[in-house]
Amino acid sequence: MIHNTYLMAMSQEFEMEQSMSTVAHSHLPPARRVAAASMIGTTIEWYDYYIFGTAAVLVLNDQFFPALSPAAGTLAALATFAVAFIARPFGGIIFGHFGDxxxxxxxxxxxxxxxxxxxxxxxxxxxxxxxxxxxPILLVLLRFLQGLAVGGEWGGAVLMALEHAPEKKKAFYASWTQSGVPAALVLSSTIFLLMQQMDEASFHAWGWRVPFWISALLIVVGLFIRLRITESPEFLKMKSEKREVRVPLFELIRTAWWPLILGTLTLASPNIIFYISSVYLLSYGPTHVGLNRDSVFMALIIAAFIQVFTIPMVAMLADRLGKKKIMLAGAAMVALLIYPVFWLVNTGQPMAALGAMIIALPITHATAYAVVASFIPELFQPEVRFTGSSLAYQIGGIITSAPAPFIAEYLMQSTGSSMAVATYIAVAAAVGFTAIALSRPAKKRIDRPEARASSSVTP
Structure with missing residues (x-):
């Protein structure tokens, strides 16, 4: 009953917006405004997501798990951080259902x-x-809610940018959402770096809370921008043709299970190199090589800042050469360039570490990741696109991103060689390369009245 009431309320809002869109279609905001709104919103959401991860390493163990030993408390805090990975697919299903x-x-x-x-x-x-x-119970609950939100964020943001974009610039405009991820990393890392300049007592007493408080201001800005954009034209077209399905998840499993699997596996190369670079190398550099932690941290911030701009540059190239070609090139680059990344870090020199981060993020990861926002959604029909894109992205996060730092450290401890870690990443990139090669865009529907009538499965 609650579900039906919610659907009715949201349907009324949709019908009002559809009517307004029909009357003033020529006044729809340009694609760049929608893409900018998607990027800013994604930056804010991932900022919130990242500051929790940083706090988990720096302070949450002392604040919420003091009864445990320092090592056990850190593991507990990191486990709390990992709860979001479990929640993200559920967020994709819930938000995807209503988004479709x-x-x-x-x-x-x-x-x-x-x-x-x-x-x-x-x-x-x-x-x-x-x-x-x-x-700790409330902390885990709030982290779970964060995971739900992120689970719905990516799919919605990329679809709004993608479905508003001109046909020949879809990769470029959708990539703005991808740029929000490194932008959030820069923002969250910089704020925590500034807060750590406080004396330790003040930081542990209240300083660590400031980045969380700042999120309120960012959310107000994000809502102001997102409320000013209009509904996706492609979604409005689907609704006008009455092609929405009763349960998008069931329809996805029934008709698009293979694209879902392939879409999930295409993320192996970008996800693993990103989490190895942004998480694992922060501990690998100081622990195994003797690099100063602040040097590695600054290298990460600089590389992520550069990546904000290289992602749309790669996407522009994809609009010219083809999305699939760029995705394949990105996976191949991950497999080949991860070895020089570790060679540079292993020198123990700060400038070499910066070079490694630049190779890993604004060059390699940008090439593998920039086109994901337009490549994965196009594997699915519009009526299941939100659900399919979100699930592929979030399940991909669970099986590739979440275990990457742990597997890397296990290999390092077992073999004593960073080349074992690099080979693990290269194999994962090969899996991603294969999935990309096998993927095909969903066939566009024929716009005939009889085809539209038969395509609707909503009673």
């Missing part, structure tokens, strides 16, 4: 609000000394 049935835009606004509220509350959450066991 009712509204792309509305769901995108709700995902931003959920992420913002969850993050802001973490900044005020009492620690273990204040409320005991409820502190």
């Amino acid at each position: 049935k009712v509204s792309r835009k509305t769901i995108l606004v709700w995902s931003l609000m959920l992420m913002g509220m969850s993050t802001f509350i973490v900044g005020f959450l009492p620690n273990y000394d204040a409320i005991g066991i409820w502190a």
Whole structure:
């Protein structure tokens, strides 16, 4: 009953917006405004996501798991961080369901609000000394809600940019959403780097909460921008032709299970090199090579900043040469260039570490990742595109991103050689290369009245 009431309310909102769109179609905002809104919103959502991960390493173990040993407390904090990976596919299913049935835009606004509220509350959450066991319980719950929000964010953001974009510039405009990920990494890392300049007592007492409080201001900005854009034209067309399906998840499993598998595996190369570079190398450099942690941190920030601009540059090339060619080139680059990345880091020189980060992120990862936002959604028909894109991206995160730092450290401890880690990444890139090679865009529907009538499975 609650589900039906919610659908009716959102349907009314959709019908109003559809009517307005029909009357003033020529006044729809340009693709660049929608792409910019998607990028800014994605930056804010991933900023919220990343600051939790940084806090998990720096301070959450002391604040919420003090009864454990330092090592066990750190593991518990990292486990709390990992909870979001479990929640993300559920977010993709929930937000994808309504995004495919009712509204792309509305769901995108709700995902931003959920992420913002969850993050802001973490900044005020009492620690273990204040409320005991409820502190870590509430922390895990808020992290789960963050995962739900991110699960719906990526699919909605890329679809709004992609479905508003001109036919010959789809990779370019969709890639703006991808640029939001390194932009968020720069923003979150910089703020935490500044906060760590405080004396240690102040940082642990209240300084670590400031990045979470800042998210409230960012969310207000994001909502203001997202509320000013219109619904996806492709989604409006699908609704006008009554092609929405009753349960997008079931329809996806029934008709597009193979594209879902391939879409998930295409993420192996970009996801693994990103998390190896942005997470594992932060500990590998100081622990195994003797690099100063701040040097590695600054190298990461500089490389991520450059990547904000190289991602759309790669996407422009994809619009000219073809998305699939660039995706294949990106996977091949990951397999080949990961070895020089470790060779440079192993020198123990800060400038060499910066060179390694630049090879890994704005060059290699950008090539492998820039076109994902237009490549994966086009594997699915519009009526299951939100659900399919979100699930492929989020399941890909679970099986590739989440275990990457742990597998890398296990290989390093077992073999004593970083080349074993590099080979693991190269094999993963080969898996991604194969999935990309096998992938095909979903066939476009024939715009005939009889075809449209038969395509609807909604009673």
